[in-house]
Amino acid sequence: MLKIALFGGTGRVGQAFLNFVEEDGHHSVYALVRRTEGALIPDKCCQALTGNARNQHDAEALIKDCDIVVSCLNTDGDDTLTVSIEHMINAMNVHRIKRLVTIGTAGILNARQNPALYRFETNESKRRSTRAAQEHARVYERLRESDLDWTIVCPTYLPDGPALKTYRFERDVLPLGGKEISTGDTAHFLFTQLESDQFVKARVGLTY
Known part of the structure; x- marks a missing residue:
């Protein structure tokens, strides 16, 4: 059984991830939420801690007794991703936790026609704004410098929908x-990576 530190558990992917954890019944989750009131957190498998991923103390309090860190945070229109990843890395190093799985975006995958570039830097990406992709790219570059066993799951266009x-x-x-x-x-797919080493220190492009 794994103790999972979860960031972004109230978001769209985070909620779906918690459903898989609850259905599986083998792991426990500690989720950082800005407020517990109204947070859709399943009681059977998950304990909610009030805090903010931008706060080093809150991030460390969540991570310290866990085996693995999972982040489903989005860019939030600011630098939340790059701020929070520093807190995660620092806390994981202090508490000797190695495994991190996070959600990125397909924009930070290698472009097929020019692998030296990210997709968002080429016409392979159809998004007009690159701000969010740039933020995700900074997270990837920071993780690449770290000693963690990280995986970045990189979905393309992400509509709401069930798991097929x-x-x-x-x-x-x-x-x-x-x-x-x-x-x-x-x-x-995120759930399948909890106990897999197939994509350690790699980005993974995900699509139908």
Whole structure:
């Protein structure tokens, strides 16, 4: 059984991930939430701690007794990702926790036509704004410098939807022709990585 420190558990992918943990019944989750009132956190498998991922003390309090860190945080329109990843790395180093799985974006995968560039730097990405992708790229670059056993799950367009449990994935690039992947299937793949070392120190492109 793993003790999971979860950031972003009230978001779309985080909620779907918690459903898989609850259904599986083998792991426990400690989730950092800004406020516990109204937070849709399943009582059977999850304990909510009030705090903010931008606060070093809150991040360390969540992580200190856990075996693995999972982050489903989004960019939040600011630098939350880059601020929080520093807190996670610092706390994990202090408490000698190695494994981190986080949600990124397909924009930070390698471009197929020019692997030296990120997808968001080429016409392979259809997004007009690159701000969120740049924030995710900074997280990737920071993790690459660390000694952690990290995996970044990189879904393409992410509509709400259930888990079909049938999808494609590929190391460091988006599978050819990939257009979208549901929140449910993104969470399902995330769940499969908890005890897998297949993609340690790698980004994983995820799509139907």
